[in-house]
Amino acid sequence: xxxxxxxxxxxxxxxxxxxxxxxxxxxxxxxxxxxxxxxxxxxxxxxxxxxxxxxxxxxxxxxxxxxxxxxxxxxxxxxxxxxxxxxxxxxxxxxxxxxxxxxxxxxxxxxxxxxxxxxxxxxxxxxxxxxxxxxxxxxxxxxxxxxxxxxxxxxxxxxxxxxxxxxxxxxxxxxxxxxxxxxxxxxxxxxxxxxxxxxxxxxxxxxxxxxxxxxxxxxxxxxxxxxxxxxxxxxxxxxxxxxxxxxxxxxxxxxxxxxxxxxxxxxxxxxxxxxxxxxxxxxxxxxxxxxxxxxxxxxxxxxxxxxxxxxxxxxxxxxxxxxxxxxxxx
Numbered sequence: 001x002x003x004x005x006x007x008x009x010x011x012x013x014x015x016x017x018x019x020x021x022x023x024x025x026x027x028x029x030x031x032x033x034x035x036x037x038x039x040x041x042x043x044x045x046x047x048x049x050x051x052x053x054x055x056x057x058x059x060x061x062x063x064x065x066x067x068x069x070x071x072x073x074x075x076x077x078x079x080x081x082x083x084x085x086x087x088x089x090x091x092x093x094x095x096x097x098x099x100x101x102x103x104x105x106x107x108x109x110x111x112x113x114x115x116x117x118x119x120x121x122x123x124x125x126x127x128x129x130x131x132x133x134x135x136x137x138x139x140x141x142x143x144x145x146x147x148x149x150x151x152x153x154x155x156x157x158x159x160x161x162x163x164x165x166x167x168x169x170x171x172x173x174x175x176x177x178x179x180x181x182x183x184x185x186x187x188x189x190x191x192x193x194x195x196x197x198x199x200x201x202x203x204x205x206x207x208x209x210x211x212x213x214x215x216x217x218x219x220x221x222x223x224x225x226x227x228x229x230x231x232x233x234x235x236x237x238x239x240x241x242x243x244x245x246x247x248x249x250x251x252x253x254x255x256x257x258x259x260x261x262x263x264x265x266x267x268x269x270x271x272x273x274x275x276x277x278x279x280x281x282x283x284x285x286x287x288x289x290x291x292x293x294x295x296x297x298x299x300x301x302x303x304x305x306x307x308x309x310x311x312x313x314x315x316x317x318x319x320x321x322x323x324x325x326x327x328x329x330x
Contacts, residue, residue, distance in 0.1 A: 003035035006084040007057075009098070011041040011074075012050065013089050014064070015162075016225070016244025019046035020251050021271065022089055022119040024130030029085075029123075030054050041074060045244075049225055052135040087122065116271050132251035132271055136230050144230035148217060153190040155180055156232055156249060158240035159207050160200035165262050165294065166242050168301040168309075170206040175306045176239060176313065177210035186314045193217040193235060195228055195245050237317060239309070241301075242268055242277075250275040255320040257313055261301045262287035262294055274320050278312045280304035 008029060013019045019042060029036055030053065040050045041060045051059060060077060062070050071094055083100040091107035104122040112118065120129035148154060155177060161167045180187045192211045194204045198221030208216055219228055229248050232238060238249035238256045242263045250256040250270035258270045260279040269277035280303045287300055 005037045006033050006035045007037050007039070007081060008033070009039050009041070009078055009083050009086045009095075009100075010050075011086075011088045011090055011092070011094070012046055014043035014046060016045055016049070017242075017247045017268065018089070018115065019049055020132050020134065020244060020247040021115040021268075023049065023132050023134055023251070024116065025087065025119055025123060025125075026050065026053055027133040027135075028125060028130040029087075039078065045225075049134055052137050052140070052226065054135065089119065089122075112267070114269065114271070115267055118267075132247065134226065134229050134248075134251055136226055140226050140230050143223075143227050144234060147219070147223070147227070147231050148193070148234040150191060151189075152215070153187050153236035154193050154217065154234060155187055155190055156193040156195060156235040156238040156240075156254065157207055158195040158238070158243060158245035158249070160196045160203045160245075161241040161243045163294075164297055165291065165300045166260075167203070167299060168241055168259050168261075168304060169299065170203045172304075172306045172309070173207045173239070174210040176309050177207060179306075179310045180237075180313060181211055181215070186317050187236060190236070191215045191217060193231065194220055195232075195240075196220045237313060239313060246270050255316050257309075257316055259301070259304060259309065260284075261304065262291060274316075276312070276316055278309070280308070 010026060036055045038053055038056045039058045041062050043063060044061050047059045047061045062074050064070055071092055075094060075097060083098055086095040086098060086100045086103040088095050088105045091105055095103040095105055116129045117126050120126045157173050157177060159170045159173045177192055179185055181190050181192060192215060194208050196204050201220050204220040208218060229252050232249045232252035232254050235254045238254045240246045242258055242260050246258045247270060250272045256270045256275040258277050260277050264284045265277035
């Protein structure tokens with residue numbers, strides 16, 4: 001006899017990075033509860049990341065409205081059902097108003113730490129935190145294979161971030177690409193994948209110019225995030241600012257070098273054995289001293305030198321060794 005469906009309401013974060021970092025909870029629940037049936041709530045940016053979740057019944061896009069009206073709207077959509085579990089990563093009071101057997105709400109614990117561990121604590125999994133994981137489909141993997149076909153290793157770069165303060169200059173990303181992909185470089189003869197949203201194209205253009213067009217894989221504003229995630233599985237190395245795309249790369253398993261300045265790597269470092277957080281000469285605390293609210297419209301990353309990023313990238317390449325061929329990810 002088939003197990004009775006177990007309905008789970010999973011409210012994920014509104015920002016890409018936070019949603020990716022906590023995505024391992026969905027995989028853990030799907031693995032431990034074969035009869036799980038998911039209703040996943042996210043923003044317009046994050047809900048599509050979960051479109052291929054096994055047992056998915058419904059995706060709900062919830063965007064912020066004045067006076068918390070978005071929560072009222074969500075309550076109206078989910079109030080009629082009895083939920084086996086409500087997981088709320090936004091820390092709202094919604095679960096207290098629903099008919100549910102169990103709930104796990106972000107913010108109930110005063111402990112901090114890395115966001116992956118913090119999320120795992122909600123389900124008492126902190127001893128073995130579920131790594132970030134996004135489900136794809138054969139069609140998405142096939143699209144990624146088509147986009148990345150060609151000879152030579154792929155260097156992936158995402159030169160943008162959600163705040164200019166933590167955005168390393170595009171010209172320096174371009175210089176790193178030329179060093180690594182040029183003659184004598186650690187990835188000589190390789191190709192360059194550039195990622196970002198359509199609004200990031202001005203940041204991306206100087207980076208794309210680092211190699212001839214025939215060696216470019218331009219994903220800036222061109223593909224959805226799950227396709228980008230699948231394409232990143234085919235890369236040899238990712239370099240980017242602290243951003244959602246950095247976390248997407250680390251979740252894909254590509255060796256990931258995240259460049260940090262005015263953000264806290266103890267909470268937001270890319271997660272994984274092949275992922276590294278790398279910063280310049282100043283600590284996060286020193287950035288907080290000069291920009292207490294982390295909101296100044298100024299680049300704080302200027303003292304991170306190109307040559308030290310190149311060296312860090314070369315070290316990560318040596319430490320991670322050869323990677324599987326692209327077709328191994330399909």
